[in-house]
Amino acid sequence: MIAAIRVRGTVHVREPLERTMEYLKLDAPNALVLLPENESTKKMLKKVENYITWGEISVEVLAKLLEKRARIQGNKKLGQEQLKICNANSFLELAEKVMKDESYLKKLGVKKPLRMRPPRKGYGREGIKKSFSVGGALGYRGQAINDLIRRML
Template identity: 25%
Template sequence: MFDQHVAPMAARKIAKKEHFKRAETYAAEYREAARNTVEAKRAARKEGKFYVPAGAKVAFVVRIRGINGLAPKVRKVLQLLRLRQIHNGVFVKLNYSTLRMLQRVEPYITYGYPNLKTTRELIYKRGFGKVGSRAKGWSRLPLSDNRVIEANLSKQGIICMEDLIHEIYTVGPSFKQANHFLWPFKLNSPKGGFSKKGKLIHVCEGGEAGNRGELMDGFVRKML
């Protein structure tokens, strides 16, 4: 009986070491990026210029309104974004076509640009994997074990939670596969409720709909 468990236990130890090494590598990469940003801001200030950060690559989108009064095109776009239910959230890679889609359904969603902490908290606290196939049916599995991730994304070089977080946050070459693996996030109603002006009003006018930019982090934390 003991001999049967030696190989799996040894393999898990090796896997844990690899996961830890990758996490350290990513942490160093994030620190380096933050340091470069600070240095770029200082250099711009010295020269009397303004530092303009690179545009966001990924947005986190949350559906805030139900099905009442949905036009067919709006319904279709929400389905393409995988936002089939109220308070569902998804990551979206930003490009010309996805920005057009977000603009079309803006009265029904709120979105913004999550930082690393928010991305990590979403995946760790609310992350579920989409396992199976269209023919046999999909299963929603909690990401409580790295083996679930490895079994479905190892071909893309993603074998643990930190790999998955890094791929989503940096919009890596396998973002599409990693994002498709993540089941749409099921979030709570925000603590304290929505603003008094309501969901129909744009964020710029004190409401809830539309682009929050970097303020999305605070909104997401109220829904976790």
């Protein structure tokens, strides 16, 4: 499963890129969405890589993310009732089920996107205008996305 975070704002974004970010539900800076790992998703992420960062999320980080940031109807956090719907005893079990089958999020009614805080200690030394490979914040991160998400919780 891929976690994608919008890093840059909405000003002066070209129309095709803005539309692609709407499809991905990345409507504001620091918005996070969980996406399936398939070819069409990767092409969309590659198209808007100058505005977002993404990578593969781990089960432990996904469990913390669901516990602290996931919201259902009425802006309520996930609770024990929602865990019972999916036959899970903990958020870690729920995260494992979500990693196997993303439809659990729809079953629970989790709203997209997850609204995150700006990361503690910032995005990177080079800022939000350069790619991750040269020390910035944009583009593909791989497993390093987990560290960024922990700093944003």
